[in-house]
Amino acid sequence: MAAANQDSSRPHNTRAIMTFLREHAPFSSMDDNHLAHFAEHATLRFYADGDEVISPDDGVVKRFYIVKQGRIRGERHNEKEDRTDTTFEISQGECFPLAALIGERPTRTLHRASGDTFCLSIEQDAFITLFSESDPFRDFCLRGVSSLLDQVNQRIQSSAMASIGSSNTLDTPLERYALRNPIVCSPDLPVRKAVARMHDNSVGSIIVTDDNRHPAGIFTLRDLRTMIAEEKGPLDTPIRQVMTKDPCCLPSHADAFEAAMLMAEHHFAHLCVVDDENRLIGVVSERDLFALQRVDLVNLARTIGTATHLRTLISLRTDVSRLVDAMLAHGADSGQVVKIITTLNDVTVRRVLELNIKKNDPGVPFTWLTFGSEGRQEQTLLTDQDNGILFQTPEGMTEDQVREKLLPFAQTVNQELAECGFTLCKGNIMASNPKLCLSDREWDDWFIRFIDASTPQNLVYSSIFLDMRAVFGPTEPLHRLLDKVLSRIRKNALFQKMLAGNAFQRKPPLTMFRNFRYVSDGNKHALDLKRQGLAPFVESVRVFALANGVESANTLERMDELAKKGIFDPKDANAWKEGYSLIQAIRMRSHQEMLNRGEELTNYINPDDLNPLDRRILRESFRQAQRLQQKLEVTYQL
Amino acid sequence: MLEQIKQWIERRRGGRSAGLDSENLPNPKTPGDQLLSDSRLIVLDLETTGLNAAKDEVIAIGAVAIRGGVIHLNDQFDLILRRPELDITETVLIHGIGHEALTQGHETEDALLYLLDWMNGDPVLAYHSAFDQKFLEKTLRSQLGYTTSHTWMDVADLLPAFFPEAKTGGKGLDHWADYFGLEVSARHNAAADALATAELTLIALNLARKEGLRTLKELHDKLHYHRRLQNMHRF
Structure with missing residues (x-):
């Protein structure tokens, strides 16, 4: 032990706080000097259960907190229904109030201790020092809570990326991929001349446009092959007779993903990119989208x-x-x-x-x-x-x-x-x-x-x-x-209520103390991501969708529709979509891992195998499912 | 800590000609009408070579300061004293401080002078404070000839005074720490125990505020009263 021997220049309690910080993001990726700066400038505060920690009435936020022990809950008054809603929960190792501190404004949410709670806190000047000197800390603060979600997505991407080796993303707007000044011709041009023009420009397709530069058709080398093989006509045929009419078009702000989906659905390799008035501005090909990819x-x-x-x-x-x-x-x-x-x-x-x-x-x-x-x-x-x-x-x-x-x-x-x-x-x-x-x-x-x-x-x-x-x-x-x-x-209100009651049976796997509740049969320490994680979302959303005439069957689309119809608060809908998507992401990553190990696919995961960040994300996602069920409970008086 | 003490000594030597005597040390304060919310409280823990104040010695001193109901980690004291001549085999297993660490300690006098200066005469809290008080006063007397008494308050009395119903299963620091779910980074390390004691003190002060106790004197009186009550029950 001989604590005094190790790094005796720092007091024991400073080192103990650094050890605590290191277990949590973003501190886990920060330098020791910055952690020491935090620990040496920190104060330790105690809040008994129910004590206010920060209130919107306190004015501009001047300090940064991290929960050392216990929990903080965010409270917002719901004026429509005259009650207090818990909007979020902050547990051990989590920081607050980022948005208000960065925005130099009062917090919008009352932060209250939930159970006896200790918080470490630094003043604004120490915060600014860390903010300006530590990159991980700054990144974390600027992106706020959503950076946690980003980190999960980044990790999923990077592990998959390891087997691919490319940095294109499908969120990239199409205009980035699209070939500008595409090769075009008028509908009356003979095929022979159109092909010559394609050859001169070494491209595999030509867009046939009308006088207003609206795409009227597309002609590709594949069409040429078919035309010759099936003897559809001489090469002097006007191109409009052999082109594919009404080519698929997407606006330039659409992303690569939409383009890929459209191509996959219709089995074609080229899309026209058009402006708001449907005028051709570019062409994007399958090869543009997946230039570096082995599987397309x-x-x-x-x-x-x-x-x-x-x-x-x-x-x-x-x-x-x-x-x-x-x-x-x-x-x-x-x-x-x-x-x-x-x-x-x-x-x-x-x-x-x-x-x-x-x-x-x-x-x-x-x-x-x-x-x-x-x-x-x-x-x-x-x-x-x-x-x-x-x-x-x-x-x-x-x-x-x-x-x-x-x-x-x-x-x-x-x-x-x-x-x-x-x-x-x-x-x-x-x-x-x-x-x-x-x-x-x-x-x-x-x-x-x-x-x-x-x-x-x-x-x-x-x-x-x-x-x-x-x-x-x-x-x-x-x-x-x-x-x-x-x-x-x-x-049929009775059917709706029965449906709601049924959906309410599927409880997210959290205990009263916000720990994970494991499946009861057999497999200890296992969570069933499908039945315990996704099902509460799917089932609750279905009830609202059917009761409000939403025709789509897709859970995310149903939530969008419900938000549009004003049944869901847009912020809630986003939080629920995000929670649902993250559980789905963790489930799919675990499927890929099982597949790589040659195991039979299951929906079980052991949360102990996840890193602390994923565990937190999972817990927060389950909490969102609980909130959604609470809405069900209130709406249908279960 | 070493650096801090060096700087402090240089400041004292350079700044004032009076030098390192006990004359210029701050005077202990008595509990009066100072507001709890303004006062600075010292929470201290000692590690010793044994339990007998007559023959055992202080090995390490850990202390933190509470100001305005908050623990300030930039205001703490964490030092292992230089006591190489002592036989420490008896307690070395409890404290985890071996010979090597002890010999790396500091000149006792310098350290104690610095401690007194740092304490600034503020009231001292400790868990089972009678023990710490006896050892610290003995050491101050023998090393510096310093005999002035600080105001001491026992956190072992403070907690049951405010939480009479708590079923802690015992009266030790561990019992209360467990009862409130505190994580102590290293038990029997003076600094870590001092911080745990200070955390328990924060919990008690939180309740004190809600019960309307405002001044240091009121807190002191409440402890005194609790102690008398305990003694009455004993007979």
């Missing part, structure tokens, strides 16, 4: 979408996983990545259906429905099939006769999807189940029973059937069905 989204989507054998589709699944790595590396957030996975899954499902129709057409048109997480467009690499069929009974046939044709077809599709990595649904929620292969009339009856005669038991299925989307076939029948379902739910 568009090409992968195209390969899947044109695969001719099931075998190929199966082998392409590993590419999907590699792509997820690449996407994380390119700065896609978890919301973007789940959409990419869903898009690629959609393409796969469509291709399996197309291949089967080609082989063995059941002869009746149908809409392929997906439910649950796929319906919400929230799939990760670990995914179950939840699907069904919606058909319109052709004249002269009974519904059972249609089923006779569709069920064997659906059976094969379900099996083949399983071979592609979509696990068969244990609950038999699959299109090959006669109860889920129904006509529009039957589905409508089904939902009437589900909603008007609902029992607590069948509410279990709400998370599946109330998040529904069409993946293949005409979408209009589903749209009509959804219309009826939504208006029925809006009118």
Whole structure:
């Protein structure tokens, strides 16, 4: 021990405070000299439970605090409902009040001790010294709390980046990527001349514009290949006859991610970038977006979408996983990545259906429905099939006769999807189940029973059937069905309340003392990020969405819609979206890690394996889920 | 600390011709109408070679100052005295201070003069203060011939006086520290124990303020009263 021997120039208590600081961001990345400066200039203050620490009435904030022990809660008076809301909680190792201190203004939130609390505090002059001398400290203060979120995202990116090695991000505005002064021609130019112009400029595409510089079509080398191979006409043909009409356009402020998604969905490699008046200002190609990338989204989507054998589709699944790595590396957030996975899954499902129709057409048109997480467009690499069929009974046939044709077809599709990595649904929620292969009339009856005669038991299925989307076939029948379902739910307050009660059952995994509550069965120290973390968000948001006529099934989109409709406070909606996305991000990163280790994918994580920062983020995200549930509780008087 | 003492000695020697005698030291203050919210309180802890004030010696002194109900970490005292001639085998295991550390200590007289100057005559609080008072006064007397008494208050009395219902499971510093969930960085280190004692003092002062105690005298009287009450119960 001999404490006096080590660094005896600093008093023991100064060193002890430095040790404490080192355990927390941003101090963990600060120099010892700066930590010593903090410790030597600090005061230690005590606040009994309920004591005010800083109040908006105290005037301009003059000191910086860090919680040494205990907790601080932020209180804001809710004038509409005349009660006090807890807006945030600050626990051990966390700092406050950053925004007010930097902004040299009074705090807007009353900070109150929650339990007996000790805080270390420095005066403004010591704060300014650290602020001007320590880069990590300054960064932290300037970005405020959100820098913690950034750090998590940065870490996710950098670990994925290690396997890719590129610094482009998908948030980059498109204009940065887009080729200025694109090669253009008028619609009457013969193909031969257009190709010559492309050759002269060594580009693979030419945009056909009208007199107002509005893009009218696009012609690429691939089109030329097809034209010659399929003998569509002589090279003197005016280009407007062979061009792809109405090319896809995006405004210049759209980001690379939107462009990539659009390309993946439609399988094309070029997009026009236009100004507000739809005038062409540039072209962006798939290669521009993914110049340095080994796996590319568009090409992968195209390969899947044109695969001719099931075998190929199966082998392409590993590419999907590699792509997820690449996407994380390119700065896609978890919301973007789940959409990419869903898009690629959609393409796969469509291709399996197309291949089967080609082989063995059941002869009746149908809409392929997906439910649950796929319906919400929230799939990760670990995914179950939840699907069904919606058909319109052709004249002269009974519904059972249609089923006779569709069920064997659906059976094969379900099996083949399983071979592609979509696990068969244990609950038999699959299109090959006669109860889920129904006509529009039957589905409508089904939902009437589900909603008007609902029992607590069948509410279990709400998370599946109330998040529904069409993946293949005409979408209009589903749209009509959804219309009826939504208006029925809006009118049925009892059903809403039961739904809310059901959602309220899923408690975020925090104990009364804000520690993690682990899953009760088997696996000790494990959190189920899907059931305990995401589900409380998904389920609560669904109730509000259905009760307020929001048609989207995607949780983030539902929250946006609810904020637009004034059901959610925009600030709350943002906090909830962020909390939800961060849990999703941590879950996906853990999936990638399991995959890299060759383990079976699960949704369990041990919070002890996370670094302190991620643990804090996770805890705060769960707290946001609790707040969302409180809103549910108040709204439905549970 | 070493640097601080050197600078202090140089200042004293250079600034005033009076030199290092006990004449120029601050006078101890008596608890009067000073407001608690203005007063400076010293919270002190000693490590000694044993429990017998007649033959054991002080090894280390740790102290922090409370001003305005707040612990100021730029106002603290943390020093190991130079006592190489002492037999320390008895207590070395408790304190974690070995021979090597002791010999690196400082000239006792300088250190004690500096301590008195730093204390500035302010009231001293300690846990089981009778022990610390006996040892410190003995050392000051023998080393400096200093005999003036400071005002001492016992934090071991202060806490039960304000928290009579607390079920701490014992009367020690550890019991109270556990009761309030304090993290003590290193027990039986004079400085760390002094800080823990000071933290407990803050908790008591917080309640004192809410109970309307305003002056040092009122606090002192409350302790006195509590002590008498305890003694009455004893008989």
